[in-house]
Amino acid sequence: MITLDLALPDTRYPIHIGQQLLDKADLLLPHIRHRKVALISNTSVAPLYLAPLRQTLERAGVEVIPVILPDGEDFKTWETLNLIFDALLQHRCERNTTLIALGGGVIGDMVGFAAACYQRGAPFIQIPTTLLAQVDSSVGGKTAINHPLGKNMIGAFYQPRAVIADMDLLDTLPARELSAGLAEVIKYGLLGNAEFIGWLEQHIAALRNKDKTALAHAVQTSCAMKADIVSQDEKEQGVRALLNLGHTFGHAIEAGLGFGTWLHGEAVGAGMLLAAEASRLIGNLTESDVQRVRHLLELAGLPTISPDLGVETWLELMSHDKKVSGGEIRFVLLQSLGQAYVAPLPQQILHELFTGRFIEKA
Amino acid sequence: MITLDLALPDTRYPIHIGQQLLDKADLLLPHIRHRKVALISNTSVAPLYLAPLRQTLERAGVEVIPVILPDGEDFKTWETLNLIFDALLQHRCERNTTLIALGGGVIGDMVGFAAACYQRGAPFIQIPTTLLAQVDSSVGGKTAINHPLGKNMIGAFYQPRAVIADMDLLDTLPARELSAGLAEVIKYGLLGNAEFIGWLEQHIAALRNKDKTALAHAVQTSCAMKADIVSQDEKEQGVRALLNLGHTFGHAIEAGLGFGTWLHGEAVGAGMLLAAEASRLIGNLTESDVQRVRHLLELAGLPTISPDLGVETWLELMSHDKKVSGGEIRFVLLQSLGQAYVAPLPQQILHELFTGRFIEKA
Structure with a gap:
């Protein structure tokens, strides 16, 4: 595992890159208060990776509130965002309850924005499950939802407490999505x-x-x-x-x-x-x-x-x-x-x- | 006119307190880019104060996009917030287009939150029209909307570029609302x-x-x-x-x-x-x-x-x-x-x- 340290004027956070990282509770625990997290994923990713991550957290004594959202850019809307707020409030999540985003860029952007807004700012962790999200959307704190008149028009700059980029999660990534992620990788070379x-x-x-x-x-x-x-x-x-x-x-x-x-x-x-x-x-x-x-x-x-x-x-x-x-x-x-x-x-x-x-x- | 200077770690902004301030374009112009603003008010306040403020701005060569929202705490919702986003996008407001909040605490909180989220952060100015908003909600950068499960649950800490507290705007304030504002004034004494x-x-x-x-x-x-x-x-x-x-x-x-x-x-x-x-x-x-x-x-x-x-x-x-x-x-x-x-x-x-x-x- 390699850890990059992203230092910003007001905060800093680690980006962990490696394999078998979902097993490592010690990457998560420093960023969790009161042994409770909301683990937010979508209908495609949750069946693959939610259970092992949940097990890691529960073994470490952390209560996990799973929130499963519909999958896809079409659902990067206020209505879906509100499903997160509904779950957080129904389960009495507090301002310091950590949100974990387990999914691709859409999940990362939405959970990040939900964290930015929930009680004016809750902590969150990014666990990107696509190459695109690992190299791009999970790093840098841009969060957003779409508006009918424009993509990513409603959002916030809000930084995660940690990013965990586990190469093993790419095993299940379809070839077309891998290629889409490579576009952003190529971008770094070109720019x-x-x-x-x-x-x-x-x-x-x-x-x-x-x-x-x-x-x-x-x-x-x-x-x-x-x-x-x-x-x-x-x-x-x-x-x-x-x-x-x-x-x-x-x-x-x-x-x-x-x-x-x-x-x-x-x-x-x-x-x-x-x-x-x-x-x-x-x-x-x-x-x-x-x-x-x-x-x-x-x-x-x-x-x-x-x-x-x-x-x-x-x-x-x-x-x-x-x-x-x-x-x-x-x-x-x-x-x-x-x-x-x-x-x-x-x-x-x-x-x-x-x-x-x-x-x-x- | 008295001007207080609120200095925060990342920003500072003036709070102007006095009379006849809606006439003074020079309080607004330093915070407006590209001679265009969205002036956001509600159905109760707009008939009283929107025209004079608009005139001040237009005389100074600033294009004004008025956005009139329904009045009241019941409308401090995502649906109303979205009316702001709709108007901003329809009128091609940019990330640096200034939003002006002309109204009480509900308008101030909603416009502040809209500014916090629009393209991840647009500038805004608070012109509070109630005593409560002048002494409380317009200062300090707490912005929010309500959720069915809790008041002000969705929001951001986001600071205005300026606050203009004009005592003349209180002329039309109902006695009951004046008393409600005095509660927050008394609070400062007690605390x-x-x-x-x-x-x-x-x-x-x-x-x-x-x-x-x-x-x-x-x-x-x-x-x-x-x-x-x-x-x-x-x-x-x-x-x-x-x-x-x-x-x-x-x-x-x-x-x-x-x-x-x-x-x-x-x-x-x-x-x-x-x-x-x-x-x-x-x-x-x-x-x-x-x-x-x-x-x-x-x-x-x-x-x-x-x-x-x-x-x-x-x-x-x-x-x-x-x-x-x-x-x-x-x-x-x-x-x-x-x-x-x-x-x-x-x-x-x-x-x-x-x-x-x-x-x-x-």
Whole structure:
């Protein structure tokens, strides 16, 4: 097991990365008060991993209140969030009762937001069960639910007390979701670590075969980069926006097709290729850089052609992005492979991009 | 105009107290980006004060998006909160669009919570229109909505950019609501300022007659005490709990009778007398101390006899209090008039209290 330490201005927390971590009560107990927790999962993950975790906790004398939510992005709503509040209040959970999020990004985001709001702030622990959640959504304290008019529009910056990333939980992860997680892993290479891009090109097959040593290295590298960025900019006033590489385009794809049609990681993957192509069109990247990004995404099993939403719809959907400032959409672009920055894009570049070669032909 | 400066570890903000403040654009403009605000009020307050404030802003070149919510504690719900999010998203408000709360405590709490959650945190300004909100809910960053199983159970600690307490807005405040606000003013005397208790005894008639000099002094003294306490303990880990004097009992009254039957301040007033009586029963206060509290509450036009909920129901309702820790209910008690502390109460004292002289006889 490797433990990263994420130090923020007001708090710090450990990110434990390894195997067989659900057995280790000592990773959880320091963050639990009054021997009682709410263990929140979904209908897909709970049958696989809730019982062993519950057993670990109960053996350590901790009362476990299980809360099982419906699974999927469609349920990342206030109504589902309220199921958590209902259970917490019915079981008289207190302001210092710890919530444990056992699931993917949707569970992590919702439980984190529930913890942020419950009695104005309860402690919580993230146990991400997807690669995407392990490398991305479980680290950094972004919590949220969706609104009919926009994804992740209602939320909070709220940090967990600990993150436990257990590679064994990826055994049951479907291949498509593993690929979606690899999109976020690739993102860390593209935005800030050229060397890691090379490592990924060499190990992408091992990662897709769930080689645990390779997975642990990918998770550790990604989390360490995210921890470094978040510790510089917890509230996304500056450098943290770089973590949104591919996301402005990706969110438009998700919203344009209807959330859940593409997985978030798939949309981010295709979105990163659009960001690379835009970076080429404005003269930052070479054609060979763009092809290298495209090839790596293909090796990871990710789509590289975005749907044809139409230029107007692309712009409309992106105008809801949280990075919009003064009405201007701001994009995460690549200066080179391994170096990102935030800037607006000229209209004609956007037009070229959304009618160009990485858009599906009718 | 007097300006108090509330300094917290991460932020600081001004509390402006005076008259004719809705005319002063310069109090608002430093906290507004991109010349656009959402001005959120309710159906009772908007007809009185929205137009003049809107005019001040529009004259200064600021686009105003008015959002008018239904009035009352019954509407302090997710559904109403969502009306704010709907309007913000429909009008493309950004993460840095300022929300202005124009109303009493319910509006302030809801708009503050909406600001805390909108795109994970938008700026907001409090313009409280009731005495209670001016002295209490607008200062200190507690924001929340109610849950069917408990008041203010879902919320956040989130600070405004500025508070504007304009005594002129109290001209239209009904007498019953003025009295309810005085309960919170009296609270500041009881919990930490014996001298202020004496001042209140002398000026209670002037306050009820809406003498603006007296009101401004009461608001200033209360806000300064609250600012001092909150700056020591923003997240209510310690001394801030003292601000809940009368509230554990008061919340039980509100919940037991159904929210809205008694005004919050009325319940807090009766609750403070119960806290004083409990403090006498355990030997802290004299009979004459208790009578002095009772007399001041009566002079303020507040009820002093609590409803007979039955001992079991009192205990049950209080067990949901956010100060409960390890199942134990903790009360704010008086060591003397002007000095408070937090402690549990023995069962027989609670029994005596809830069957005693300050409980309504059948």
